[in-house]
Amino acid sequence: MIFDLNFILGHLNYWLFILLMMIGLYIVIARGNLIKKIVGLNIFQTSVFMFYISIGKVSGGTAPIFPIDMNINPATVYSNPLPHVLILTAIVVGIATTALGLALIVRIREAYGTIEDEDITLLEIQEQEIENQHL
Amino acid sequence: MEHFYLHLPILQVLIPLILAPICIVLGRPTAAWLIAFFASVASLVTALSLLHSVSDGSSLSYHIGGWPPPIGIEYVVDSANAFLLVLVSGISTVVLLYARDQIKFEISLENHTLFYTCYLLCLTGLLGVLITGDVFNVFVFLEISSLSTYVLVAQGAKKDKRALKAAFNYLIMGTIGATFFVIGVGFLYMATGSLNMLDIHERIIDLESSRTVRAAYAFIVIGMGLKLAMFPMHLWMPGAYTYAPSVVTTFLSATATKVSLFVLVRFTFSVFHLEFEFIQEIFKFLIMPLAIIAMFSMSLVAIFQKDIKRMLAYSSIAQIGYMLLGVSLLSEQGLTATFVNLFNHGITKATLFMSLGVLTLHSGGSFLSNLQGIGKRMPWISAPFLIGGLSLVGIPGTAGFISKWMLVQATLEAGIPFLAILIIMSSLLAIVYIWKVIEHIYFMDQATTISAEKVSFRILIPLWILAGSCIYWGFDTSFIVTASDLAASNLLSN
Numbered sequence: 001m002i003f004d005l006n007f008i009l010g011h012l013n014y015w016l017f018i019l020l021m022m023i024g025l026y027i028v029i030a031r032g033n034l035i036k037k038i039v040g041l042n043i044f045q046t047s048v049f050m051f052y053i054s055i056g057k058v059s060g061g062t063a064p065i066f067p068i069d070m071n072i073n074p075a076t077v078y079s080n081p082l083p084h085v086l087i088l089t090a091i092v093v094g095i096a097t098t099a100l101g102l103a104l105i106v107r108i109r110e111a112y113g114t115i116e117d118e119d120i121t122l123l124e125i126q127e128q129e130i131e132n133q134h135l
Numbered sequence: 136m137e138h139f140y141l142h143l144p145i146l147q148v149l150i151p152l153i154l155a156p157i158c159i160v161l162g163r164p165t166a167a168w169l170i171a172f173f174a175s176v177a178s179l180v181t182a183l184s185l186l187h188s189v190s191d192g193s194s195l196s197y198h199i200g201g202w203p204p205p206i207g208i209e210y211v212v213d214s215a216n217a218f219l220l221v222l223v224s225g226i227s228t229v230v231l232l233y234a235r236d237q238i239k240f241e242i243s244l245e246n247h248t249l250f251y252t253c254y255l256l257c258l259t260g261l262l263g264v265l266i267t268g269d270v271f272n273v274f275v276f277l278e279i280s281s282l283s284t285y286v287l288v289a290q291g292a293k294k295d296k297r298a299l300k301a302a303f304n305y306l307i308m309g310t311i312g313a314t315f316f317v318i319g320v321g322f323l324y325m326a327t328g329s330l331n332m333l334d335i336h337e338r339i340i341d342l343e344s345s346r347t348v349r350a351a352y353a354f355i356v357i358g359m360g361l362k363l364a365m366f367p368m369h370l371w372m373p374g375a376y377t378y379a380p381s382v383v384t385t386f387l388s389a390t391a392t393k394v395s396l397f398v399l400v401r402f403t404f405s406v407f408h409l410e411f412e413f414i415q416e417i418f419k420f421l422i423m424p425l426a427i428i429a430m431f432s433m434s435l436v437a438i439f440q441k442d443i444k445r446m447l448a449y450s451s452i453a454q455i456g457y458m459l460l461g462v463s464l465l466s467e468q469g470l471t472a473t474f475v476n477l478f479n480h481g482i483t484k485a486t487l488f489m490s491l492g493v494l495t496l497h498s499g500g501s502f503l504s505n506l507q508g509i510g511k512r513m514p515w516i517s518a519p520f521l522i523g524g525l526s527l528v529g530i531p532g533t534a535g536f537i538s539k540w541m542l543v544q545a546t547l548e549a550g551i552p553f554l555a556i557l558i559i560m561s562s563l564l565a566i567v568y569i570w571k572v573i574e575h576i577y578f579m580d581q582a583t584t585i586s587a588e589k590v591s592f593r594i595l596i597p598l599w600i601l602a603g604s605c606i607y608w609g610f611d612t613s614f615i616v617t618a619s620d621l622a623a624s625n626l627l628s629n
Binding site for chain 1 (some may be wrong): 271274275278282285286289292296297299300302303306307310311313314317318321324325330441
């Protein structure tokens with residue numbers, strides 16, 4: 001692999017995207033606290049947003065908004081607005097998922113008294129033992 | 136009337152979507168159930184008329200908002216997804232017939248209207264995923280159905296609080312899967328500049344060696360693999376199916392994973408090109424081995440389960456292995472076998488879970504020891520379980536036999552008889568765990584916890600509709616096989 005400084009700096013957004021994606025996934029897998037898992041999921045989703053917006057940038061392009069008097073100069077280069085729209089949708093989905101995850105965590109806290117993954121698993125195993133004894 | 140006909144594709148999605156919030160507004164459970172049932176029947180009628188209009192092999196195209204593709208979002212109905220639309224809306228209607236009495240015992244009364252709302256939203260999402268022709272639209276509808284599914288699974292918390300943790304696990308894994316899918320779509324957009332499936336199909340022809348396109352496919356396979364419970368990514372499924380209310384499990388087991396499998400098939404055949412080397416290699420070296428491992432390992436795990444719901448959940452993962460095996464043959468017979476498998480497994484699992492749900496109510500639990508001897512006290516409910524079990528194993532005379540038969544034929548036609556032997560061997564494993572349940576139900580002394588009351592006809596009717604269809608479609612195979620054949624040839628001719 002060629003450690004070309006131009007290549008690395010030119011694709012800086014994509015390197016950050018990969019870094020954040022891996023951090024987010026690592027948090028989801030490695031952290032036992034349920035809220036930390038939701039945080040990891042959010043970081044993972046945010047990295048995807050960054051990726052999409054990086055796709056949309058056209059070099060030399062300005063914000064994709066027509067001027068208010070609609071005097072459109074045909075020579076203006078606009079950035080691509082479509083990835084921005086896709087990301088708005090994905091952000092909304094991410095919010096709904098986070099809200100649902102947090103609501104589930106509240107219920108889990110009420111039911112189990114803890115939000116640590118290992119403690120919940122221990123409690124579930126204990127209940128399973130009691131169930132198995134009854135059978 | 137002409138006008139109405141033209142808008143059928145959008146009505147397929149719009150009817151359950153609009154009627155979902157009305158369920159909350161009306162506020163009374165009976166009214167909510169009527170609205171949900173009406174929405175489901177309307178979806179079924181729409182799906183059947185769509186299937187009828189594409190039965191000659193053509194495809195319908197609907198431009199949302201009048202914007203022509205590739206600028207606008209396009210809905211495409213062809214024989215592949217029309218077939219699945221009928222399956223999803225049909226299962227939904229039958230399950231709703233059964234739901235009214237069943238959820239009185241499983242969900243607290245004040246949540247009934249919300250339950251029907253989430254159910255309709257889940258139906259909207261599933262129908263939308265099937266019918267859309269735009270890759271990002273797939274993600275939107277997939278998440279609509281997934282989020283409602285997480286809520287529906289968590290409803291089982293009233294009976295067993297482990298439903299909450301199961302729903303949370305499902306949420307984490309499902310969201311990771313959907314986000315991987317979005318990354319894949321992003322790479323596709325980067326490479327081709329379009330989001331319309333048919334447009335990408337044309338633009339991607341020269342891009343086989345592009346690393347972006349290969350990465351896109353990899354992310355899409357893994358993302359949808361998480362959603363359809365492909366072997367190592369199936370960990371959410373046993374928990375979600377075991378602790379969810381039985382109505383929810385019945386509906387989901389017949390529809391959710393099948394829809395995700397269809398998305399994978401759709402992307403492989405209609406967006407990417409089958410001639411691409413890397414696609415053939417992924418199927419030959421990754422998906423086929425994983426499918427075979429799933430078939431054997433999950434059946435083996437199912438044999439050792441004491442909870443019948445969990446046993447059937449593992450069995451579902453094994454059956455998905457069969458379907459993936461059919462797809463990975465990458466031939467027309469293989470694809471036909473997969474579609475037949477999809478449909479027949481849907482009705483088989485729905486029968487099994489539905490009868491198990493009723494039996495669980497009357498015996499205090501879904502463990503083997505709870506159900507001992509219940510076959511004599513409740514013969515009309517146990518018989519559908521027996522029929523479903525025979526269909527799952529693939530006994531001749533049931534729908535399951537047709538699907539196994541077509542799969543074996545496909546593997547022989549592909550020139551790999553070793554696979555046919557593997558399929559038969561893993562079906563023998565299914566006999567072991569189904570026999571365990573049948574033995575407990577019919578041939579053992581009665582457990583003390585059984586309180587067999589009379590079961591209302593409102594539960595018997597949908598149960599016997601499903602059980603009857605398991606047997607009927609084992610004999611009259613014309614509808615399913617022709618529809619699957621048409622679907623497969625349509626997908627392959629792209």
